[in-house]
Amino acid sequence: MPNPCPIVLDLDGTLIDSAPDIHACVNAVLRQHRIAPLGLPRVRSFIGGGVELLWSRIMAACRIDPAHRPELIAAFMARYHDATALTRLFPGVTEALGRLADDGHPLGICTNKPMGPTRHVLQHFGLSQLFPVVIGGDTLPKRKPDPAPLRLAFDQLGGPGLYVGDSEFDADCAAAMPAPFLLFTGGYRLKPEAELPHLAAFDRFEQLPTLVADAAMTRPA
Ligand SMILES: O=C(O)COP(=O)(O)O
Numbered sequence: 001m002p003n004p005c006p007i008v009l010d011l012d013g014t015l016i017d018s019a020p021d022i023h024a025c026v027n028a029v030l031r032q033h034r035i036a037p038l039g040l041p042r043v044r045s046f047i048g049g050g051v052e053l054l055w056s057r058i059m060a061a062c063r064i065d066p067a068h069r070p071e072l073i074a075a076f077m078a079r080y081h082d083a084t085a086l087t088r089l090f091p092g093v094t095e096a097l098g099r100l101a102d103d104g105h106p107l108g109i110c111t112n113k114p115m116g117p118t119r120h121v122l123q124h125f126g127l128s129q130l131f132p133v134v135i136g137g138d139t140l141p142k143r144k145p146d147p148a149p150l151r152l153a154f155d156q157l158g159g160p161g162l163y164v165g166d167s168e169f170d171a172d173c174a175a176a177m178p179a180p181f182l183l184f185t186g187g188y189r190l191k192p193e194a195e196l197p198h199l200a201a202f203d204r205f206e207q208l209p210t211l212v213a214d215a216a217m218t219r220p221a
């Protein structure tokens, strides 16, 4: 692994707390179709596998006729593509990313969020310049936990490195590569921390630069 090594990060539940916006967009669409709204914890538990899986889970939970799927997803995307009003960066994210960039780490994003809303939210928080490589949920035919998007991110960043994420999708994707995985425990994971394969875990972004330095030292060059 080159030193300073490339670092690829997940987006929803890792850098940003976007569940409130996703929840609002989902319920606006359900309301339009006269379907009872879902609570925030429920919708948050459906996030991680991208828009298609989100809607499979919503449709199962609300017992919606599959024939309505295309129109529901289209109505959702129309709201979701620029939904940032309720989204927040997790505390310490900007500082930690700045520090990693200053230390010379090439930075990338590998998210299951589609590219449209991904670009929009990165721009909204002034983070676009930090990430020369961004792989979205619709960049390739397959998405996480398939390792292909993460592999593409590392290829474009110039070599292997660390992956940072919050969920089962990220841990399984990193294990499939394989790539060392740093788990942010404050995101949208459903399983206990111990059940997700990871090199190290953290709950505050202030800890990330030190964890990256430690991880880089324990890996062969
Ligand atoms: O949009 C999702 O479902 C998940 O997105 P993430 O890969 O950035 O966590």
Ligand SMILES: [Mg+2]
Residues within 6 Å of the ligand: 010, 011, 012, 013, 014, 048, 165, 166, 167, 187, 188
């Ligand atoms: Mg995530």
